[in-house]
Amino acid sequence: MSTEQFTRGPAMRDVAAAAGVSAQTVSRVLNDHPNVQDSTRRRVMAVIEELGYRRNNTARALVTGKSRTLGVLTLATNNYSRSSLALGIELGAREAGYTVNSVTSSLSATALTDAVSRLVHQGVDGIIIAAPLQDAAEQVRHITARIPTVNTDGSSSMGERMVGVDQDIAAVLATRHLLDLGHKTVWHVAGPADWSDAASRLNSWRRTLKEAGREVPPELHGDWSPESGYRNGLILARMPEVTAILVASDEMAFGVLRALTELGRRIPEDVSVVGIDDIDLAAFSNPPLTTIRQSFEDTGRRAVHRLVSQIAHPEEAIAPDLVAPTLVIRSSTAPPPPGS
Amino acid sequence: MSTEQFTRGPAMRDVAAAAGVSAQTVSRVLNDHPNVQDSTRRRVMAVIEELGYRRNNTARALVTGKSRTLGVLTLATNNYSRSSLALGIELGAREAGYTVNSVTSSLSATALTDAVSRLVHQGVDGIIIAAPLQDAAEQVRHITARIPTVNTDGSSSMGERMVGVDQDIAAVLATRHLLDLGHKTVWHVAGPADWSDAASRLNSWRRTLKEAGREVPPELHGDWSPESGYRNGLILARMPEVTAILVASDEMAFGVLRALTELGRRIPEDVSVVGIDDIDLAAFSNPPLTTIRQSFEDTGRRAVHRLVSQIAHPEEAIAPDLVAPTLVIRSSTAPPPPGS
DNA sequence: CCTAAGATTGTTATCCATAACAGTTTTCTC
C-alpha cells in the first residue's frame, strides 16, 4: 500500500543544472538535433541516466500540439470482431510508437458525437472509428473534418478514409459457395440493420441470388448474439424447404446450429450453414463451421498504419484500403438432400 | 479529405475577453467554484456555448498533475476474458468520467515493465493491471509503488490491491459438482502455468480431490486456445477410465467437446465436461456446456471504482474485493456411465 | 457612519518542454 506522497521526478531544468547546460540543450539532446557537441551530448545523457529523468509527455503535448496518442472509438459490445480489431489496433499502435486512448459508445448519434468529441478533447492526434455503424462516419464528420480519421467499417461505399475487409465480397463468396453446392436458394440471418457490415452482407447476398436468377427469400434479423441466432434457427428449422443458410456472423451461426440440432435437422445432410468471421471457435462447433475468414487483427494494424501516415502527411491523397476475405470450407456445408 | 489546416479552437482567454472577465473567473465557472456571481456565471456560460469553447485537457493535466486517464495493461491475446474485462473497464471509466489508455504486453518481465512505464510516462492517474500472470504485480511493483494500482488477477494470495473473481472457488465448484454426480475422480485440462488464473484453478482442483479422498490424476496443459483443448481432448478420449473433465476455460472446452465427439465418446453419457468462464457461446455448444460463471465485465467495472476511489483517497486502507463465481448447469454433465 | 468579515474578481507565478531567435565560438576560404 502506497501512502507515501507521489514525488515529482526531475525536470529538464534539473538535468540541465546538473550537466551545466541550458534546458534547451537537454531538449536538443533528447530530440536528436544535430547541433550538439558530442562531449555535451554524452554528459547530458549521463546525467539523464543518473537522475532517472523521463521527459514529461503532458508538457510536450501542450507545446507541440501532438500527443502521440491515437483515439479509438468502439461500440460497447463484446463480440469477436470488436475485440480482435481492438487488439490489432493496440499492436499496430505500439509498433508505431503510439499510445491508444479508447472510448466506447452506444448506437445513438448523440453518443457517437459525444464519444468522438471526448477523444478530440483529450488531444489525440488521430481517430480510428471502429464502430461499423451505418453512417457513423457521416454523423461525426463535422467533428472529424479537422483531424485525421480512419474508418474500419468495411462498406466500400463510405469513401476514401476506409480501411478494412471488403464486406461486399464476404457474402458473395458464402452465397456462391452454397449455390455451387447445388442449393436452389440461400436463406439469410442478417445482423442489426444499422450495422454497416450487416447491411453490406444483406445487400450482397440478395444481389448474388438475383444475379443467379434465384428466388430471394425474406431475410431474418438477429442482433449478433448467439441467442438471436438460436431464435432464428428455431424458425428456420421448422421450414422443410430451407436447405442452406447464410448467417451474418459465426456467433449467431452457433445459435442456428444449436437450434437446428435440437429440432432434429442434421447438418450438413439436411441443412447447410455458413457463417462469417472465422472466429477461433468456428473450427470446433458441431459440426465445424464453414465460414468466411477475415482478419480483424490485421485490419486494426492497417488502420493504424494508415492513420499514422495520414498524421505525418496530411496533404497526401488517400485511397480506400480494402482486403478480400476468403472462404474456409469445413463440415457444415454439403449438397442439398436428394429430394429437395 | 481534409487538407485544411487544423485551426486551434478558442482558449480560455478568448472566452474571458468575450465575456469581459478574467481567465481565472472562467476557470472558476468551469470548476464550479462557489465564489462567482450568478450573473457572471451565466454570462460566461453563454459565451462558452457561443464560442464552442472546450477546455484543453492537456494544459489542465500539466498544471494539475492529473490527467483523468486510467492506464490499463492487458495481455496481447484475444480471448473472451480479456475482451470482456476491457469492456467493463471502459464502461466503468466512462461512468467515472475517466478516459482509458491501454497498452498490451507480452509475457516477459521486460515487456511488462516496459508497458507499465509507458503508462506512467503517459501521465495516467492510476493503473489497472489486467494481466493475470503469476507475479505480474510483483514484477512491476517498483514502478507502481508510487501510483495507485489495481490488479484483476483473481488469485487472492496476491495482496490487498486485488479486484476480481475468486479463482480458487471456481475450480472447487466445478470439481465438487462432478464428484457430487458420482464420478470417482475428475481430470483437468489446465491453462498455461504462468497464468495465475490457471494456477489457482489447478491448485483448487487438486485440493478438492484430495479433501474428498480421491485419486488426483496428472493434469494436462493447454494454452487457452480451442485448438489446445482439442489436442488434449484427443488424448483423454482414448482413456476409457476418464468420465469427468474440468477444462480451465470454455474456449478450450469447446475443443475438448469436439475431440470427444470425433472419437465417439458421447457427452454427457460417457464423459462429463465442465468449463470455466461462461462465455456467450457456452450455452450453444453441442451439448450446451456446464460451466462456472464469472462476470469479467463486472470485474472491470469494480476495478475502476476501486482505482478511482484510491486516486481520490490515497491514504485509505484497501482490502481485496473478490466476488464468488457461480455454477451454471447445462447438458454436458451427468452421472458417470453405470459400469465405470 | 465606520470597520470587520465575507463575497467576488483579477494578477501573477507555475507546470514542463519546445520553437524561434539571438548570441558566441569554431572552422573554412581566399
Add this chain to the structure above:
DNA sequence: GAGAAAACTGTTATGGATAACAATCTTAGG
C-alpha cells in the same frame, strides 16, 4: 588574417489552465 559560413549553445516567449495571493466591492454589526 579578415570575413563569411557553419556549428554550437543560451534566452525568451509560448502553449492553456490553475493555485495562491492580492485587490476590490458588499454587507452586516456596532
